[in-house]
Amino acid sequence: MRSFLRSREALVGMLFVALLVVTGLFNPNFFKPESIVEIFNASLTLVLITLGEMFVILTRGIDVSVGAVAGLAAVVLGTTLNLGWPLGLAVAAALATGMLAGAVNAVGITLLRVPPIIMTLGTLGIYRGLMRVITGGSWIENLPQNIKEPNLWNLLGIPFFVWVGLALLALTMVLTLRVRVARYFYAVGDNEDGAYLLGLPVRWTQFAAYTLAGLFAAFAAVVFTSQIGFVSMNAADGFELKAIAANVLGGVSLTGGVGTPLGAAIGALFLTAVHSMLIFLGVPGIWDNAFAGAILLAVVYVDYRVRTALELQQRQARIRGDLWGGEPS
């Protein structure tokens, strides 16, 4: 099972590298370190939102409000900064907003038992609406300089926020692979009733997943607000769907319990890189969505074919009485 997981990440990882190489062959400028760093930098927002969404999908849930949560957190960040709050406090307020928004989803899903897609579709409308109600529908501009500065810091030629993203990725990797409590996400997603009978806190695990999704969306909000220096009313619009697509692409299964943060991050990187690659290949950016959708479908379909072929092989091996073939390969 372990190696099978690795193979899915390997599949997408290899596809990603192959596309990078092809693009590089067509246009050598692509291999400049700046372009690569730029891809990482541009994908950060999506990577962070995707990591948060991953926890929810692992528990077999879905959260289509994360883009709106990011937008709401960005509005809170921008508004508090313009009110003259110190940077730390404003960022804390934004993160708290994200967690609170996630917790509201969690209450609806765990306590009121509203199906996740309905609950988060509802809050998607609510948070997007609230954003505009808070700001009166206008963009938040003239943000103080201190929020834009972190975006310019860099270490070893790599921007500060990329380091933050890598640190958060490493943290979630360690968390999900080595920490007992974080394994509950997998257990609950794989078999909710089983997890319940084992005495795991199923509802609390789901609660934590949605709250984490909100928190990570808020992280993303801080990053993109710093990067672009203003908050538009369309901020992070449509990112909920991209985050789900990135997770699926990276091998996090919507049927729950399968996937790793690394895979999710690669998926997000891939989806963002498609944009840069198309431009370097001379294809107008207008085709982004078509390519992203086609790649998602292709990967999912290939994965299905490989999976069924493997299962068939295993079954045949078992029938032949071949002990080694009977082991999951």
Place this chain on the structure above:
Amino acid sequence: MNLFRFLRSWEFFLVVLLVVEIAVLGLINPVFFNAENLLYATLDFTHILFAALPLTLVIITAGIDISGVSIMGLASITLGLAWVAGMNIFVALAIALLVGILAGAFNGFFVAKTDVNPLVITLGTLFMFAGLAQGMPALLDKLGFKAYGSAGLAAYQYEGITGLPDEFIALTEGTVGIVPYPLIAVLAFTVLLSLLLHKTRFGRSLYLIGVNPKAAEYSGVPIRKILVWAYVLSGFGAALAGTMLTSYFTSARADLGGDALLPIITAVVLGGADILGGSGAVWGTLLAGLILGFLRQGLLALGVTSDLIQVVVGALLIGAMATKQLVHVFGEYRLNRKALFRRNGR
């Protein structure tokens, strides 16, 4: 159906809700008691109904189709391009609807052929169809075909393909008495889908697939074929919605209907369809769509901003679902108590 059961049904509750809503809105603003105004107002949301009605069938099978909002834009731009290419506008309309059917069949093929979650598949096609709709005019233009219409690129980006002939615009402007054509089409579509759902083997199979796909397979239901048809209907509905909007806005655009996803799914769920499959009815979706549409119109007329309306609609969706779940839990609790009591009493 017996009367008592009807009075306790979700549809009846929706009818009451609709009547109360119009009464309240009418008392605040008498404009709402004017039947002509009321019927004319439906033009603003008939596209939601066109997409939501067949989506009900898909949701009954425990599936979902979120790509409809992209099919709307794809159908609209196809219609525009075909017309720019010199075709008769009604031929162009037929081609646009055919594109919707093909798009639906594409979804259905992947859903039926694989065990991948329909949400993932239609998420992929949501991006793909939207991308195609955006890219097609640019591609054709590059090939030397004047895809942007007589007004050129700048005008296209601003207002889409315009100048569509009057007989096409008349499809949404025309009325029978005081009932606009699109509303009649919606009602006809509802009757048709309802007959399909309740009076045919196909319709009953949809429910069976939603409740228990294994049982459906073992009883010889051609699951794959039926699933493909369900998604085809959904694609067709979305194409109808897209072309209707094209006529209503008098321009063909690639991004039509982009913000319709929330209201469409809200209409289906509020209409009583279970997102986990196995229950639902098109009449419920029709009523819920009307309730939501009039609510929006009413709040707008009262000076509520559309941002706040989004909040209200979201809260309504969650509130309705939470109530339904709580009623369900309470019902189970009562049944359990009853069973326990009976045994103890013996």
